[in-house]
Amino acid sequence: MALPPPLPPGSTIGILGGGQLGRMTALAAARLGYRCVVYSPEAHAIGGDVAVAHVQADYGDMAALARFAAQVDVITYEFENVPEATVEACQRHKPVRPGVRAIHVAQHRLREKAFFRELGLATADYQAIASEADIAAATALPGILKTCTEGYDGKGQVRVADRAALAAGWAALGRRGCILEALVDFTAETSVIVARGLDGETRCFPIGRNDHRDGILRTTMVPSGLPAATVATAERYGIALARGLDLVGLVALELFVARDGSVLANEMAPRPHNSGHWTLDACATSQFEQLVRAVCGLPLGPTDMLFPSRMENLIGHEADDWLRYLADPAARLHLYGKTSARPGRKMGHVTFVPAAAPSRSTT
Incomplete structure (x- = not known):
């Protein structure tokens, strides 16, 4: 079957969800000449702040979803808890990439673990x-x-x-x-982010070493410093997952590296991932641009690491130190435009790169 032609610049991408991942996707799309329309139930969506339009309606409002789909050429989602019925309704009007299968698996942890094992991915x-x-x-x-x-x-x-x-x-x-x-006796946490295009091509981003505290990702270090065999297994798992889902877009797979050296799949997210935010400043193609390329049918971009980096999430009032980060020549600050800080809320992130490295993006 012949592939559909690439969507040219000037086309419009619909994004289900209006959070920071949608925001950064819309910014990456704009740089390539695409427009974005955000759909979310919130009266104020930070993704909508940088899109050409924000459709505010419930995810179960079929009439609103039809109006949203009529404004766009392709649809994606920025988080995996969009109801399956919402994605199915959108698919009746326009292509949704990734489609419903990826969120069907990701929305239920037992289904997710069983799917991993079907694909040959080891789990706890x-x-x-x-x-x-x-x-x-x-x-x-x-x-x-x-x-x-x-x-x-x-x-x-x-x-x-x-x-x-x-x-x-x-x-x-x-x-x-x-x-x-x-419980897993692990020595490291990592994640692999894989892009898969309409033509089935896959590309992995360099993997990083992740540090979680209180269940929240705090830092990602790239390169990871993990053994080559561990990196190869992580990439093999990620590619197998992307192909198994018949995915067009991005999928992130969180992994444990056990003390015995085995690699265990933990959770997946069929969208850009927090552990990939470093790509905005230290990778040849950011994860957000790669998502735009994939869903629009464009060639996938190179994923070479440009220089080592350390990404830190800014949680709650940690973002109040924005002026200090702006004064640091090694820091690349990204704030999400959220109006109020609270404990556990991701307000932004900062990526530390070599001080002489040029700035690549603005959020």
């Missing part, structure tokens, strides 16, 4: 927890109990040491469907 031991009988039979202990749906940045999960703690944790999470994942 896990089991479903949906009843007291499941608790009585639990063996993946000590572990992390997580809700199967929703939850991010450490929300919707609790560490449990034994069956008594598991029962208490399940009650605290609302006695809903959960997954129990055995």
